[in-house]
Amino acid sequence: MITATGITKNYQRGAESFAALKGVSLNINEGDFICLLGPSGAGKTTLLNILGCMDAPADGDLVIAGQKVVTSGRRQLTDAKLDRFRRKHIGFIFTDFFLIPSLTALENVEMPLLWSGKPNRERAKELLASVNMDHRLNHRPTELSGGEMQRVAIARALVNNPRILLADEPTGNLDTKTRDTILDLFDHLNQQGLTIVLATHDHEIAERVTQVVRLNEGRLEG
Amino acid sequence: MKLGVFAIKNLAQHKVRTILTLLSIVAAVAVLFTLLSFNQGYEAALKDQLQQMGVHIMAVPMGCPFESATLILKGGKIPAYLDMSVMEQIDQIDGIQIAAPSLMHGLIRPEEGRTDIFLGIDERMLTLKNWWKIKGSFFKKNNDIILGYNAALVELAEVGDQIYLPEYDKTFNVVGILESTGTQDDGFFYIPLATAQALFGQEHKITHIQIRVKDPAQADAIAGQLQNIDGLSVLTTAELMGTMLSLMGSAKTLIFSIVLIAIVISTLGVLNTVLMSVFERTREIGIMRATGAAKRHIFALIWLETLSLSLIGGTLGIVIALIGAGQIETVIKRFLPIAPQGSIVSLDPGNLLLCLAFILGIGVFAGLYPAYKAATANPIQTLRKE
Numbered sequence: 001m002i003t004a005t006g007i008t009k010n011y012q013r014g015a016e017s018f019a020a021l022k023g024v025s026l027n028i029n030e031g032d033f034i035c036l037l038g039p040s041g042a043g044k045t046t047l048l049n050i051l052g053c054m055d056a057p058a059d060g061d062l063v064i065a066g067q068k069v070v071t072s073g074r075r076q077l078t079d080a081k082l083d084r085f086r087r088k089h090i091g092f093i094f095t096d097f098f099l100i101p102s103l104t105a106l107e108n109v110e111m112p113l114l115w116s117g118k119p120n121r122e123r124a125k126e127l128l129a130s131v132n133m134d135h136r137l138n139h140r141p142t143e144l145s146g147g148e149m150q151r152v153a154i155a156r157a158l159v160n161n162p163r164i165l166l167a168d169e170p171t172g173n174l175d176t177k178t179r180d181t182i183l184d185l186f187d188h189l190n191q192q193g194l195t196i197v198l199a200t201h202d203h204e205i206a207e208r209v210t211q212v213v214r215l216n217e218g219r220l221e222g
Numbered sequence: 223m224k225l226g227v228f229a230i231k232n233l234a235q236h237k238v239r240t241i242l243t244l245l246s247i248v249a250a251v252a253v254l255f256t257l258l259s260f261n262q263g264y265e266a267a268l269k270d271q272l273q274q275m276g277v278h279i280m281a282v283p284m285g286c287p288f289e290s291a292t293l294i295l296k297g298g299k300i301p302a303y304l305d306m307s308v309m310e311q312i313d314q315i316d317g318i319q320i321a322a323p324s325l326m327h328g329l330i331r332p333e334e335g336r337t338d339i340f341l342g343i344d345e346r347m348l349t350l351k352n353w354w355k356i357k358g359s360f361f362k363k364n365n366d367i368i369l370g371y372n373a374a375l376v377e378l379a380e381v382g383d384q385i386y387l388p389e390y391d392k393t394f395n396v397v398g399i400l401e402s403t404g405t406q407d408d409g410f411f412y413i414p415l416a417t418a419q420a421l422f423g424q425e426h427k428i429t430h431i432q433i434r435v436k437d438p439a440q441a442d443a444i445a446g447q448l449q450n451i452d453g454l455s456v457l458t459t460a461e462l463m464g465t466m467l468s469l470m471g472s473a474k475t476l477i478f479s480i481v482l483i484a485i486v487i488s489t490l491g492v493l494n495t496v497l498m499s500v501f502e503r504t505r506e507i508g509i510m511r512a513t514g515a516a517k518r519h520i521f522a523l524i525w526l527e528t529l530s531l532s533l534i535g536g537t538l539g540i541v542i543a544l545i546g547a548g549q550i551e552t553v554i555k556r557f558l559p560i561a562p563q564g565s566i567v568s569l570d571p572g573n574l575l576l577c578l579a580f581i582l583g584i585g586v587f588a589g590l591y592p593a594y595k596a597a598t599a600n601p602i603q604t605l606r607k608e
């Protein structure tokens with residue numbers, strides 16, 4: 001599903017360049033549920049952004065769903081094509097949920113359909129039902145609990161029917177009980193064939209997930 | 223949900239700010255629309271009024287005719303006088319229906335802060351101004367007086383009352399009051415011509431002659447003949463209108479500069495509002511990008527927000543201008559050197575379109591930069607944890 005080879009990424013910190021990823025190679029198969037485990041500053045977010053085509057690596061190759069996205073550090077798709085590709089294949093989930101405050105739960109889930117030009121309220125409702133949020137359709141984010149917000153965010157990430165879900169510390173703001181319901185939901189989605197990459201520094205999560213990849217100081221371990 | 227609905231929801235998120243920005247657009251567009259309508263209505267109203275005066279030519283003493291004419295129109299005092307004998311010469315010219323002489327004299331009333339204009343007239347004026355309706359009667363004795371509609375209001379006088387002029391120790395009997403004509407005539411005090419000449423020490427003198435010709439098309443030709451009479455300066459109403467319009471010109475320029483500034487300010491206001499909201503929402507914009515939005519989607523969204531803002535404000539402005547046209551007109555009239563009575567505001571679809579174009583202009587122009595800023599912001603940066 002995803003093949004990353006020799007991915008590097010440097011950040012400019014004032015005058016000096018800082019290597020956040022130092023040659024990461026990773027193969028993710030369709031239907032994998034991978035936990036990207038690493039301490040803070042290891043480069044997890046940086047790697048997810050690159051895998052999600054939101055950011056470009058300095059060097060390396062990236063092939064997603066058979067499409068060459070980056071070859072030897074060079075983008076293979078135009079901006080417009082890359083946007084469409086992202087929209088079709090990749091869903092993102094964040095620690096802080098990142099819902100749009102002016103929109104209701106339903107509208108938040110419907111939003112990504114705006115970008116594909118096919119607004120569809122019914123589809124949004126279905127997805128909210130599938131994450132057990134159909135009782136909160138018209139609530140604003142401020143009227144929802146953390147767990148509820150994250151479930152809305154998951155529905156939003158899935159509304160365009162992507163094959164890959166990238167979750168960056170999705171349970172970082174949730175208590176352990178809520179965390180477990182979210183993880184159960186991930187398991188459930190994974191069983192339906194969704195490929196999931198979950199970045200975290202929480203070892204308890206790593207224990208639940210079968211495939212664990214350890215990242216430390218920009219390098220994969222083991 | 224459509225993109226437009228999303229844009230409106232974003233605007234509704236900051237109600238106070240949105241309303242304040244809306245108000246600035248409403249004000250600018252309302253003023254613009256009124257002024258455009260006014261500009262067009264003014265000429266028409268002026269023409270109407272001059273036509274309605276039924277006076278085609280005005281003869282005044284030699285001097286600066288334009289200045290004198292303006293003075294007469296504003297009810298001022300004319301410095302020089304004509305001898306009554308010119309009337310005989312005028313009467314010999316063909317094509318004149320009626321020529322009415324008058325002697326104008328202003329009496330300053332400092333304690334009341336006004337000048338009362340006395341006009342010595344005879345029956346010929348009554349013939350000329352055949353639309354006059356007098357409550358009471360025309361002069362019978364030489365100490366009779368007729369009051370213009372407004373003059374009567376100021377004097378609180380009724381037919382049968384007396385008016386005393388302390389300067390001349392003279393008492394007049396009010397025999398008639400003019401019904402409102404909607405012209406300058408309403409403000410004058412009319413007394414018999416001979417009485418005026420004696421009272422103001424101008425025996426056989428007059429200040430101006432108003433003339434109606436049989437065929438208005440001949441007005442210019444007849445004016446040419448009148449011009450040959452010694453000491454006579456002639457002005458046609460057509461020329462008079464030109465003078466007034468040019469007087470108007472400078473006032474109009476001023477008004478339009480003010481509107482232009484108002485429009486620039488409201489455009490900057492919109493720009494500022496949208497830019498602020500873009501800066502506040504960098505993270506939201508990053509989220510949109512992460513959920514699949516392309517740069518053009520972000521650009522379209524922000525632009526739509528700006529357009530909605532200016533369209534809503536502009537439409538409200540036009541509606542308010544339509545409703546409040548009367549009130550705004552009174553305000554404008556105060557700033558005009560010469561304002562015709564009657565409505566000077568004409569509502570024209572062309573003006574409506576021009577205003578809509580202005581509104582769109584504000585929306586399009588003010589939205590460009592913020593939309594560009596939002597579309598090109600780096601989404602990765604905005605999504606980082608604080």
Ligand SMILES: Nc1ncnc2c1ncn2[C@@H]1O[C@H](COP(=O)(O)OP(=O)(O)OP(=O)(O)O)[C@@H](O)[C@H]1O
Binds near residue numbers: 012018
């Ligand atoms: N825009 C940036 N400019 C400079 N340095 C950056 C930038 N983004 C990330 N870094 C640095 O790169 C390294 C990796 O960052 P990254 O956010 O990928 O770590 P992470 O594993 O996600 O950490 P956390 O668990 O705290 O989220 C860190 O040292 C970070 O300070």
Ligand SMILES: [Mg+2]
Binds near residue numbers: 044045
């Ligand atoms: Mg991170």
